[in-house]
């Protein structure tokens with residue numbers, strides 16, 4: 105664990121939860137994008153990688169949880185529940201981005217190796233199970249307007265999950281192309297806790313979503329030169345959406 | 349001579365030895381398979397190895413079992429290095445006699461059928477096996493030796509998940525009369541191999557560790573000290589190795605040290621070489637006889653080959669996943685410019701997220717050129733890592749942008765094949 109007790113109070117504290125269990129599909133990319141977008145605006149950053157044998161600090165600003173295979177997902181959920189650090193952080197108003205297996209963990213239940221229900225950690229009012237077919241491919245979706253007019257969401261999904269949204273969460277987006285939650289929506293949010301099935305990584309494909317999470321932690325942000333982000337977004341969206 | 353799945357020597361006669369012992373249907377299926385392979389090559393569709401095998405399998409599902417009978421077979425599997433290691437083992441086993449092998453990476457059962465039916469008299473076989481197919485191919489062929497090297501994250505939209513794979517391997521080798529040669533520096537491989545009756549442990553190293561911080565037995569944390577590792581919560585730990593790779597030296601089970609003077613570059617290939625030495629010793633090829641044969645191998649299916657155009661000499665490195673890129677960086681020359689080419693077609697994996705698992709900062713200070721169908725993914729990745737780069741429309745353009753002299757190239761699967769095709773698939 106790279107937990108530095110001498111951290112400066114002013115630094116943005118990013119906590120990557122369980123990279124030893126829940127890190128596949130380039131999940132590190134979401135950490136790197138947040139770091140870079142803060143640093144380019146002159147905001148100092150401290151990133152803490154919390155291994156699964158270590159306690160989750162509750163004083164972070166933004167928490168990231170990634171994807172994983174069935175067994176690591178079950179182990180990760182058990183440890184997060186036992187640890188309680190993430191729950192305390194959310195109660196303090198921390199921001200969370202959870203992706204794929206990590207997204208499912210935040211709900212009340214998800215499907216295990218044989219499809220058996222496994223208890224989640226109940227930070228989001230969702231329940232997930234196993235779908236019939238694997239959803240693999242590019243996804244495009246319109247972001248919920250309440251989140252402030254974010255541009256079209258783009259990413260790559262690769263999962264067997266189906267997720268039902270309860271009344272205490274709102275869909276993150278409505279799909280144009282792709283499967284997402286399985287009901288025409290993709291991901292969800294509640295307060296500052298956001299879940300999504302999207303890889304790509306999600307924040308590399310969607311810098312506006314990265315900035316939304318950053319702004320929840322730091323307040324309003326100056327614009328950046330997003331040339332490379334924009335070129336990649338245009339290419340990916342053009343590959344799946346009909347010509348405008 | 350080496351008989352390969354490519355079938356350059358395709359012989360329409362249904363001949364002696366292994367073939368003549370096959371039932372008539374299997375013989376016809378095998379001969380038809382070879383004809384299809386020849387057609388595939390003549391029509392320029394590729395090495396011919398897979399198409400030949402597919403025809404054969406449709407006609408005779410038991411063909412692989414029959415072709416494998418009465419031969420001494422080695423199966424080689426891993427996430428990375430299986431094509432090269434297959435080649436190294438083959439090279440050394442040729443000391444004993446003819447060897448059937450799928451030298452061109454056609455590593456599923458169709459490719460195995462094709463390889464074995466091309467080499468009807470070969471008493472030995474060395475087959476590269478796709479990780480997912482290993483349990484089936486082991487069952488079908490009854491191979492006597494398994495060589496298991498490493499497991500790490502690969503293209504997730506097509507490859508199986510690695511904990512699950514390790515579990516399937518573990519079940520497949522349990523109680524089988526097979527000799528397993530396994531890399532004990534890789535905890536997942538160790539876990540998979542440890543149910544086998546006879547295991548030769550090789551400390552072949554593990555550069556990429558991001559997929560093995562947790563115990564595959566209980567999920568607890570693995571504590572590591574140098575190359576040793578042990579679970580903090582259960583009894584699973586690194587076994588005592590029989591063979592050790594110590595930088596450029598191989599230490600054999602008797603403690604004798606051998607300098608690995610091989611032409612293939614990098615630590616990953618020295619790891620492949622020590623695995624090959626351990627395998628061929630089981631067949632009775634001693635290190636002193638095997639080493640000179642390993643040293644003869646210069647390039648494998650185009651990997652490490654240098655292609656030339658207008659005074660630009662480009663060395664081609666294949667890297668398909670994060671662990672592979674780490675190994676490729678180890679081989680590249682920091683003084684040279686470097687061209688990176690990334691595609692995302694089916695065989696590459698269509699999800700490029702894995703680029704974010706590779707640490708590109710090692711390239712800072714080198715002229716970096718980015719190309720391939722997914723160059724924009726790589727561009728953003730490098731920009732985020734603070735690595736300056738130039739975009740090139742394609743490989744030819746990237747090469748032309750170099751000053752005359754040497755340049756390194758790292759490409760993923762279809763990008764690599766594209767470059768090879770453009771340069772005439774030269775070995």
Ligand SMILES: [Zn+2]
Pocket residue numbers: 563564565566567568579580581582583584
């Ligand atoms: Zn353990």
